[in-house]
Amino acid sequence: MDYKFLQIEIADNVATVTINRPEVLNGLHPEAHAEMERVWEDLGSNEQVKVAILTGAGSAFSAGGDLKDMECRLKRDPSGGSGISAASARRIVYNLLDFEKPLIGAVNGHAIGLGATLALLTDIVISSKEAKWGDPHINIGLVPGDGGLAIWTVLIGPNKAKEMMMLGSTISAEFADQLGLINHVVDDDQVMATASEIALQLCDGPQVALRGTKISVNNWLKSQFASLFEVSLAAELESMRHSDFSEGVNAALEKRKPKFN
Numbered sequence: 001m002d003y004k005f006l007q008i009e010i011a012d013n014v015a016t017v018t019i020n021r022p023e024v025l026n027g028l029h030p031e032a033h034a035e036m037e038r039v040w041e042d043l044g045s046n047e048q049v050k051v052a053i054l055t056g057a058g059s060a061f062s063a064g065g066d067l068k069d070m071e072c073r074l075k076r077d078p079s080g081g082s083g084i085s086a087a088s089a090r091r092i093v094y095n096l097l098d099f100e101k102p103l104i105g106a107v108n109g110h111a112i113g114l115g116a117t118l119a120l121l122t123d124i125v126i127s128s129k130e131a132k133w134g135d136p137h138i139n140i141g142l143v144p145g146d147g148g149l150a151i152w153t154v155l156i157g158p159n160k161a162k163e164m165m166m167l168g169s170t171i172s173a174e175f176a177d178q179l180g181l182i183n184h185v186v187d188d189d190q191v192m193a194t195a196s197e198i199a200l201q202l203c204d205g206p207q208v209a210l211r212g213t214k215i216s217v218n219n220w221l222k223s224q225f226a227s228l229f230e231v232s233l234a235a236e237l238e239s240m241r242h243s244d245f246s247e248g249v250n251a252a253l254e255k256r257k258p259k260f261n
Helices: 030-044 067-076 086-097 114-120 148-156 158-167 173-178 188-203 207-240 243-254
Strands: 006-011 014-019 051-056 103-107 124-128 132-134 170-172 184-186
Touching (some): 006 030, 014 030, 014 188, 030 086, 051 114, 103 114, 103 188, 114 124, 114 148, 124 173, 124 188, 170 173, 173 184, 184 188
Parallel strands (some): 051 103, 124 184
C-alpha cells in the first residue's frame, strides 16, 4: 500500500493507520483526504488484517481541514472552495462506515472538525483525557457538512448538536464521555495501549459475527443521518462560495476575531 500522508503498520492481524502530518496537527488537505478515502478499501481486502486502529502522529489526532492549504487555494481562486469535492466528502464518510472490520479510534490529542468526525465514525473510541473535541466549522464561516453535523446530531441529539455547531464550541474528553460520544477516557500514555488491548481481544473473536454486528449497526447509522448529511454537505459547499469563508480562514490563521458579512 503506497501512502504519503498516512502511515500503515500491520502486526498480529492489527492494522494501525496513523494520520502523518504532525506539522499541521494532522489536518487533511485534498491529497491526504484522498488517501483517507481509499485506505479502508485497501485494508478491507487485506486478509492479514482483522482489526484496525486509527490514530494521529505527534500531539494531535487531527485538527480537521488544513487551513494553510485552504488559504493558498483561496488566494488563487476566492470561489474555489477547499479543493475537496462533494463526491470526495461522501467517500471519506461512507468508505469508513462500510469498512466491515472492527475499527478503533485511538484519539491521542485534539479531535476537531473533520478529525472529530473521523474519530466518531469508528466503532470504539479511546480518548486521551487531555484531548479537546469539537466541530468549529462555523468559526471559519462554514456549515459542518463533511459529516460532522450529521454524526454529532445522531449521537447527542439535535438541540445539543445545534448549540455545539452554531457556537463552534470545543469540549473536554470528560464531557464528551458524559454526552455518550466516546467509549473510554484514559491518560495520554495509555491511549494506544488501551486501543491495542481491545484490538487483540477483537482479533480473538468470531470474525463473521463481529463484522455482521458492526455492519448492522452502521446500516442503521447511515439511515439515520443520510438526509442530514446530504443537506448539510450542499449547504457547506454553498457557504464556501461566500466571502465569510475567506475571512474566517484568514482570521483563524492570524489568530483574531473574524469580521463576518
